[in-house]
């Protein structure tokens with residue numbers, strides 16, 4: 572969650588965070604996380620956030636979190652896939 576919060580605050584300038592996010596991908600592959608797990612986990616995270624932030628949950632907040640999660644998930648999945656490809 573704190574990684575995502577940092578991303579939400581840096582959506583306009585993700586470059587400094589990219590190396591850390593790329594490294595998360597292969598680590599998650601090591602936790603046995605598959606690309607197909609990212610969708611359900613993202614939905615659960617949004618559901619929990621909406622419940623926690625009820626008063627301040629706006630369409631803008633929702634789309635910022637969705638964008639942050641989608642960006643992170645894509646970078647992580649791509650990085651994990653690159654590692655898999657190198658192993659073959």
Ligand code: HEM
Nearest residue numbers: 572574575595598599602604608609610612613640643644
């Ligand atoms: C944008 C998506 C995600 C982010 C930003 C994220 C972030 C993190 C971070 C920062 C850690 C701490 C350990 C580390 O740095 O390697 C972690 C651990 C972990 N994550 Fe994620 N994660 C994401 C998606 C997922 C998904 C889809 C799963 C699938 C269930 C998952 C399962 C795990 C597991 C099993 C651990 C290890 C927990 C432990 O052994 O203590 N994560 N994640």
